[in-house]
Amino acid sequence: MDQRTEKMGPSTLAIHGGRPLTEGAHALSMPLYLTSSFVFQSAQEGAELFAHEKEGFIYTRMGNPTVEATASKIAALEGAEEALLTGSGMAAISTTLCALLQPGQQLIAGRVLYGSTLTLLKRMERRCGMNIRYVDVTNLDEVRDALHLSTQVVYIETPDNPLLGVADIAGIAALAKKVGALLIVDNTFATPFNQRPLALGADLVIHSATKYLSGHGDLIAGAVVGSRPLVSAVREELKEKGAICGPFTAWLLQRGLKTFALRMERHNANGLAVARFLEQHPRVERVHYPGLPSSPHHALARQQMKGFGGVLSFEVSGGLEAGMRLVNAVTLCTRAVSLGDAETLIEHPASMTHATVPPEQRRAAGITDGLVRLAVGLEDPEDIIADLDRALAACC
Numbered sequence: 001m002d003q004r005t006e007k008m009g010p011s012t013l014a015i016h017g018g019r020p021l022t023e024g025a026h027a028l029s030m031p032l033y034l035t036s037s038f039v040f041q042s043a044q045e046g047a048e049l050f051a052h053e054k055e056g057f058i059y060t061r062m063g064n065p066t067v068e069a070t071a072s073k074i075a076a077l078e079g080a081e082e083a084l085l086t087g088s089g090m091a092a093i094s095t096t097l098c099a100l101l102q103p104g105q106q107l108i109a110g111r112v113l114y115g116s117t118l119t120l121l122k123r124m125e126r127r128c129g130m131n132i133r134y135v136d137v138t139n140l141d142e143v144r145d146a147l148h149l150s151t152q153v154v155y156i157e158t159p160d161n162p163l164l165g166v167a168d169i170a171g172i173a174a175l176a177k178k179v180g181a182l183l184i185v186d187n188t189f190a191t192p193f194n195q196r197p198l199a200l201g202a203d204l205v206i207h208s209a210t211k212y213l214s215g216h217g218d219l220i221a222g223a224v225v226g227s228r229p230l231v232s233a234v235r236e237e238l239k240e241k242g243a244i245c246g247p248f249t250a251w252l253l254q255r256g257l258k259t260f261a262l263r264m265e266r267h268n269a270n271g272l273a274v275a276r277f278l279e280q281h282p283r284v285e286r287v288h289y290p291g292l293p294s295s296p297h298h299a300l301a302r303q304q305m306k307g308f309g310g311v312l313s314f315e316v317s318g319g320l321e322a323g324m325r326l327v328n329a330v331t332l333c334t335r336a337v338s339l340g341d342a343e344t345l346i347e348h349p350a351s352m353t354h355a356t357v358p359p360e361q362r363r364a365a366g367i368t369d370g371l372v373r374l375a376v377g378l379e380d381p382e383d384i385i386a387d388l389d390r391a392l393a394a395c396c
């Protein structure tokens with residue numbers, strides 16, 4: 001026991017006793033900095049850190065080593081200068097749009113987007129005076145016609161949720177650049193394993209890291225990825241909005257990332273195998289999957305993607321009722337929303353992920369009431385196919 005602690009009581013010792021965990025231990029696995037604050041060596045150092053005269057950590061809402069190291073892995077995967085993590089994919093989207101858009105400026109958004117993103121846009125339009133125009137971003141002419149000198153941001157998902165439509169990233173980026181607008185791509189479905197939007201001309205990439213990046217269905221997180229000035233602008237907004245990713249979540253995310261490429265190879269292979277099976281099934285009317293040569297998006301997808309991911313959607317004969325019966329009839333596929341997990345997940349967009357989108361907006365986007373979405377997991381593909389085969393025979 002050293003002199004400082006010799007005379008201390010048990011309450012103080014429980015808090016201040018022992019050796020602090022020092023730097024330089026060279027742990028192989030990423031250290032988890034589960035702390036809200038960082039200690040200043042002197043009053044002067046604290047003042048310098050707050051004045052940005054010195055690099056370092058102050059308070060986890062403003063920055064944390066585990067969170068930043070994990071973010072830098074995602075930046076590396078996307079081939080970007082910088083990335084930041086947020087508390088969810090929705091936090092990444094809302095913080096980014098608040099940081100980059102002023103009232104009255106125009107946002108062009110894809111007509112098909114994740115349901116909560118569409119609901120967020122509607123709220124921002126009402127509350128923040130944003131001017132939003134929805135277009136079919138899989139049609140370059142529609143994007144060209146909608147772009148305007150007051151367009152500040154073009155926001156797309158490709159492939160989109162839940163119809164797997166594919167937008168021409170390089171084409172849209174070139175058009176946006178002409179009017180000085182930024183292109184933001186939600187790359188959650190493709191992931192940087194299959195597609196790198198920044199290399200195709202996009203300005204920012206958004207992720208729900210809840211999905212393939214973490215891969216185990218045990219956390220909620222988001223990411224914003226791009227050039228240093230743009231990510232810094234979002235970071236400034238995030239500091240006060242406070243929608244950060246905590247260090248433990250970031251630690252789980254970096255652990256999931258170690259197997260990211262292996263998992264994506266399997267998701268791609270399983271997704272394609274299941275899409276091929278469904279396409280030839282007599283009770284399936286239509287399959288949406290850009291990896292199928294019959295898809296209207298296949299040629300473009302082959303150009304800008306390396307693989308096509310594990311998410312697909314399909315319509316069964318018998319419409320809504322048959323679709324609901326199918327979701328109930330599976331025994332291996334799991335009834336749950338989300339995607340990118342080890343388990344194959346099945347859901348019904350009209351009543352689940354896109355239930356907050358008004359029915360007429362859903363129909364205009366092509367999301368029918370009978371559409372079923374499958375996020376193909378990492379199981380043996382024959383077992384997933386056998387489950388679907390049995391369920392289709394029983395219910396349609």
Ligand code: LCS
Pocket residue numbers: 088089090091114117157161186188189207208209210220221222337338339353
């Ligand atoms: N972007 C896309 C393309 C998404 O699919 C989701 C969530 C988000 C953003 C939001 O991310 P979060 O805040 O949930 O991390 N998509 C979901 C889905 O299709 N089922 O459950 C969540």
